Amino acid sequence: MTTQVRRPGATGDDEGATGLPALADFALDPEVRHLNHGSFGAVPRPVLDRLAALRAEMEGNPDAWWRTLTGRIAAARADIAAFLRTAPDSLALVANASAGASAVLASLRLPRGARVLTTDHTYGAVAMGLRRIAALHGAVVDTLHVPLDASARDIEALFAQELSAGAPVALVVVDQITSPTARLLPLPGIVAAAHAAGARVLVDGAHAPGLLADPLGHASGADYWTGNLHKWTCAPRGTAALVAADDVAQDLVPLVNSWGAPEPYPHRFDQQGTQDVTGWLAAPASLAFLAERGGWEAARARMDRTVTAAQALLAEALDADLSGVRVNEALSMRLIPLSPVLATDPERAAALQRRIAAELRCEVSVTSWDGRGFLRLSAHVYNRPEEYEYLAERLPALLATAEREAR
Numbered sequence: 001m002t003t004q005v006r007r008p009g010a011t012g013d014d015e016g017a018t019g020l021p022a023l024a025d026f027a028l029d030p031e032v033r034h035l036n037h038g039s040f041g042a043v044p045r046p047v048l049d050r051l052a053a054l055r056a057e058m059e060g061n062p063d064a065w066w067r068t069l070t071g072r073i074a075a076a077r078a079d080i081a082a083f084l085r086t087a088p089d090s091l092a093l094v095a096n097a098s099a100g101a102s103a104v105l106a107s108l109r110l111p112r113g114a115r116v117l118t119t120d121h122t123y124g125a126v127a128m129g130l131r132r133i134a135a136l137h138g139a140v141v142d143t144l145h146v147p148l149d150a151s152a153r154d155i156e157a158l159f160a161q162e163l164s165a166g167a168p169v170a171l172v173v174v175d176q177i178t179s180p181t182a183r184l185l186p187l188p189g190i191v192a193a194a195h196a197a198g199a200r201v202l203v204d205g206a207h208a209p210g211l212l213a214d215p216l217g218h219a220s221g222a223d224y225w226t227g228n229l230h231k232w233t234c235a236p237r238g239t240a241a242l243v244a245a246d247d248v249a250q251d252l253v254p255l256v257n258s259w260g261a262p263e264p265y266p267h268r269f270d271q272q273g274t275q276d277v278t279g280w281l282a283a284p285a286s287l288a289f290l291a292e293r294g295g296w297e298a299a300r301a302r303m304d305r306t307v308t309a310a311q312a313l314l315a316e317a318l319d320a321d322l323s324g325v326r327v328n329e330a331l332s333m334r335l336i337p338l339s340p341v342l343a344t345d346p347e348r349a350a351a352l353q354r355r356i357a358a359e360l361r362c363e364v365s366v367t368s369w370d371g372r373g374f375l376r377l378s379a380h381v382y383n384r385p386e387e388y389e390y391l392a393e394r395l396p397a398l399l400a401t402a403e404r405e406a407r
């Protein structure tokens with residue numbers, strides 16, 4: 001079955017007026033509905049062109065290329081730091097948020113028996129790394145259950161209570177925007193409570209750049225923050241930032257031991273063996289592209305409008321009750337609860353996601369959290385209401401079949 005999504009060159013509702021990019025500005029296959037920007041992002045064509053030009057230069061003369069890198073990486077770092085409203089010397093470039101979190105965890109000297117606190121919304125791979133590092137130190141990971149519909153005040157109270165009970169907490173690891181549940185966590189209150197209890201805070205802001213106007217302002221006071229440029233800011237993959245407070249920054253070293261090691265932070269992260277840094281160097285082009293094509297505020301407003309309408313539409317189509325999920329956190333990812341028998345664990349969620357992709361040619365995220373399954377919809381500037389309408393017309397039948405099979 002083919003789709004109604006716009007073909008390259010076609011004009012649409014208001015992008016002519018706003019200048020916001022459309023699907024044709026991305027290399028995405030127009031035969032597929034890409035409703036899962038949150039997982040892997042998408043790179044605009046001009047940024048791919050910039051990346052290709054950088055790759056061609058590198059391949060043309062590798063020796064000359066490597067001689068130029070120090071200054072070019074510093075310039076990219078400065079542009080990315082300006083976008084994130086921080087000082088270039090507080091920001092190291094890393095390959096992804098996982099690498100940022102790993103560098104922080106590897107730098108810690110946790111006393112034996114120390115507590116590390118996180119939540120049950122924490123990104124699975126980061127939580128896994130946290131447990132491994134804690135075990136190496138003989139530390140204990142406590143996982144706070146945060147109900148899906150908890151208010152900001154409830155969440156702050158849960159943290160305050162946990163931080164004051166039992167052995168002192170050395171580190172709090174908290175997501176800024178949660179992956180399985182698309183919640184914006186109340187970082188100012190969490191950071192304040194953690195610091196009052198003497199704990200350091202690592203904020204996993206993987207989704208925050210581009211979705212929040214000022215991610216570091218929202219995470220203000222956190223000791224460490226990491227976030228991806230290759231998600232909502234549409235940079236080439238392998239582009240992420242690590243930002244550290246002055247008093248801990250010099251403890252951070254990249255996970256790859258290399259020639260930059262004797263340099264101070266963040267310069268020592270610039271060289272991690274022979275690696276392809278063309279993504280880092282092209283990242284400022286993606287920041288400029290969205291800024292010039294309608295601007296970030298307009299982009300966020302468009303994404304919010306699109307995903308809000310999509311969530312309501314899919315909830316109606318699936319007869320889903322939204323009363324237990326937050327619908328108004330102005331993020332471009334939204335949940336729709338699925339039948340209680342579907343996606344009850346991550347493997348079943350992944351299988352259902354694959355089935356939707358294969359049968360409907362719709363890329364969505366199916367998440368599983370606390371034994372429940374959710375459809376997690378994303379919207380970026382290139383998404384249009386017709387794509388969610390297409391999904392809403394077909395998904396109920398697919399899910400009804402999957403539900404019969406699961407019972």
Ligand SMILES: Cc1ncc(COP(=O)(O)O)c(C=O)c1O
Nearest residue numbers: 096097098123175179204206228
């Ligand atoms: C909250 C969170 N943390 C970390 C990651 C990992 O990002 P990456 O694979 O780019 O390291 C993700 C990816 O979706 C995420 O949602």
